Amino acid sequence: MEAIFHEKQEGSLCAQHCLNNLLQGEYFSPIDLSTIAQQLDEEERERMAEGGTTTEEYRIFLQQPSGNMDDSGFFSIQVISTALSVWCLEITLFNSPEYQRLRIDPVIERAFICNYKEHWFTVRKLGNQWFNLNSLLTGPELISDTYLALFLAQLQQEGYSIFVVRGELPECEADELLKRMKVVQRERPKLIGEETNQRTEFGQRVQNNDWEQAIDMSKSITNTLDDDEESLQRALTLSRQHMETEDEEADLRRAIHLSMQGFGPGTEDSEVTSSQNHLAQSSRTNQTETPTAEEIRRRRQAYFERKQHVQPEISDQAEKQSSTILKTSSASMTERELPQADVLKSLEAGANDNSKGKGS
Known part of the structure; x- marks a missing residue:
């Protein structure tokens, strides 16, 4: 899936994304498509001038804005058809009774361009498998062969204009690679707005x-x-x-x-x-x-x-x-002092006796 070229939506340049996804490369820019739109406007002005530049119709035509582009980046089917003619590619209205009477199986075609309310996107076969290359998706969406007819029928019921691309598309790496192998897509891509909302909610x-x-x-x-x-x-x-x-x-x-x-x-x-x-x-x-x-x-x-x-x-x-202690102490001291007093008295008595003897 990485080999598949897929431009995602920028502003209102869906016509540019549609052409580049169809051709699998950055072949057209807003300036290229604006130049084609101006050339188509000049051709229409010259055709209107053939009837006279002083007529009311010519004056009203000059006052009207361009029908091939606007300031938002929208480009008409005439711009897309002119851009594809450079590669020798033509587009046929798939919804037309003439094409429906041919009862051609959509699987044998090479690519479709779808438009609804000024939005363009491409459905193309790469290798042997079909892919929805809508620029509003986060990536290419694998479409099986059995589901392709139902997918286109559903778009018709929703009011899409579908164009079949006829001619030899330029060679691309994804086409060569997917001829040798098949892609298995386990999870289908979501719309860019839904993915952003989911991330925001998450x-x-x-x-x-x-x-x-x-x-x-x-x-x-x-x-x-x-x-x-x-x-x-x-x-x-x-x-x-x-x-x-x-x-x-x-x-x-x-x-x-x-x-x-x-x-x-x-x-x-x-x-x-x-x-x-x-x-x-x-x-x-x-x-x-x-x-x-x-x-x-x-x-x-x-x-x-x-x-x-x-x-x-x-x-x-x-x-x-x-x-009691004091009394006892006194008594003991008296008892100890009594013998000493007696001795002193005896000594005094002896002394007195001796003095008496000497005197006699």
Whole structure:
């Protein structure tokens, strides 16, 4: 199929595409066809002038636009016929009664030119197979021999004018190649507009799918972030509760430790009081939050109540022990000093006796 020359539609130059697809090459340009159209216009003007240049008919003819071409790029059948005459090719109206009476099988022909509402396209045999070379298609369309007659009949019913091309067409690579092999077309070409619309629709579907996926991903990320934030908040709450419980237990242990060390009244009262105040505040804060803190508070309060009763007794016992120790110390010292006093008295008594003897 790549060997087949196929010009696609550009503007309204369907007549140019029709001729080049028929001849299988870039043989005609818009300038070539415009030149042919101008020549045909001049020939028609000369024929009209033969009847007189001052007649009403001639004046009206000059005022009318050209019937062989227009500004859009349309060219008449006269331009196409004149262009084909350069290659010694003629066209015959396939729809005419004269040709229909001949009962010629379309398969034995070489090419057809079809026109409907100023659009021209070619149907041509290349090798041993027929192809629809419409410039509005994305590529050549394979037509079987059995379907060719039905295809032309359908065009006639739709209002197409069909012309049979007679004569020797110029040689081309596709014709020589397809004489040695046959083409198998698995997918028929589409109209250029349909292909563009399908690409546009496909692109829109892809964009819509991408947008929906992006929205779904955004929702998923948002939900994940919300879940993570909730989990973080729960973790922070549990951590604060745990830290407060640990602080309260640490304060309780410190208060017990201070009370067991037996510090002085001033130090013990100030530190214990601050610990009590901190513990009471922590207890009030966590009283409504966790039952563990409430239980700790009750145990702490009970402990300090017992401590207040026990401290005076411990002080009294300490004083009694101190006085007893002092008394015992005094008694022991008296007992140790008594023999020494007796010795001193004996020495003094002896001294006195000796003094008495000497004096006598």
